[in-house]
Amino acid sequence: AQTVTQSQPEMSVQEAETVTLSCTYDTSESNYYLFWYKQPPSRQMILVIRQEAYKQQNATENRFSVNFQKAAKSFSLKISDSQLGDTAMYFCAFMKPNTGNQFYFGTGTSLTVIP
Amino acid sequence: DTAVSQTPKYLVTQMGNDKSIKCEQNLGHDTMYWYKQDSKKFLKIMFSYNNKELIINETVPNRFSPKSPDKAHLNLHINSLELGDSAVYFCASSLLPAEKLFFGSGTQLSVL
Numbered sequence A: 001a002q003t004v005t006q007s008q009p010e011m012s013v014q015e016a017e018t019v020t021l022s023c024t025y026d027t028s029e030s031n032y033y034l035f036w037y038k039q040p041p042s043r044q045m046i047l048v049i050r051q052e053a054y055k056q057q058n059a060t061e062n063r064f065s066v067n068f069q070k071a072a073k074s075f076s077l078k079i080s081d082s083q084l085g086d087t088a089m090y091f092c093a094f095m096k097p098n099t100g101n102q103f104y105f106g107t108g109t110s111l112t113v114i115p
Numbered sequence B: 001d002t003a004v005s006q007t008p009k010y011l012v013t014q015m016g017n018d019k020s021i022k023c024e025q026n027l028g029h030d031t032m033y034w035y036k037q038d039s040k041k042f043l044k045i046m047f048s049y050n051n052k053e054l055i056i057n058e059t060v061p062n063r064f065s066p067k068s069p070d071k072a073h074l075n076l077h078i079n080s081l082e083l084g085d086s087a088v089y090f091c092a093s094s095l096l097p098a099e100k101l102f103f104g105s106g107t108q109l110s111v112l
Helices: none
Strands: A003-005 A010-014 A019-021 A024-026 A033-039 A046-052 A064-069 A074-079 A088-095 A103-105 A109-114 B004-007 B010-013 B019-025 B031-037 B043-050 B053-057 B064-070 B073-078 B087-094 B107-111
Touching: A003 A088, A003 A103, A010 A019, A019 A109, A024 A074, A033 A064, A033 A074, A046 A064, A046 A074, A074 A088, A103 B043, B004 B087, B010 B019, B019 B031, B019 B087, B019 B107, B031 B073, B043 B064, B043 B073, B053 B064, B073 B087
Parallel strands: A010 A109, B010 B107
Antiparallel strands: A003 A024, A019 A074, A033 A046, A033 A088, A064 A074, A088 A103, A088 A109, B004 B019, B019 B073, B031 B043, B031 B087, B043 B053, B064 B073, B087 B107
């Protein structure tokens, strides 16, 4: 089974500052996808960013970017210019194609943006 | 229009009862899922259906029975509810192969 580890249960950041959330995963596959999902207090799961393992270029979505280190099996999320609305649980996820689309989620990091 | 909708949003019931949660997606996806999020926020796959066929069935008590009448619907029926079933249940959908999961808003089940 694939495993996804998020070693930071809780983090906080001052508004407008930058914060990095860590994620490592374990797999023997070469082709897979990695995701960061955000779950605000509303409970809705929202896709933040997606990375394809065969792409060397790190994905970016506005203030969100990743540092994908394939050899180290590391997939960290950087949030720049943090906003109050970024307060949420953040889940790292791994998906291997052609296995029924099974997504494996990490245990989550609770991020609080402090005004 | 909501892409993945599940009802009800909240469900409070007594131990031993039988309950159902409904899920519908209007995205034209061919794969649907049920996930369980426990009190520690851990998300775990329960079931996955592709075009009405079960493709993932994790170790879940057989009191849980998914039913997919068509590829746009995946319902979850739970028999003889137990205290430990209290959790948030998420429905999700995707294309196959998946680019991403689209989640419903979750059903918070409380078993008293």
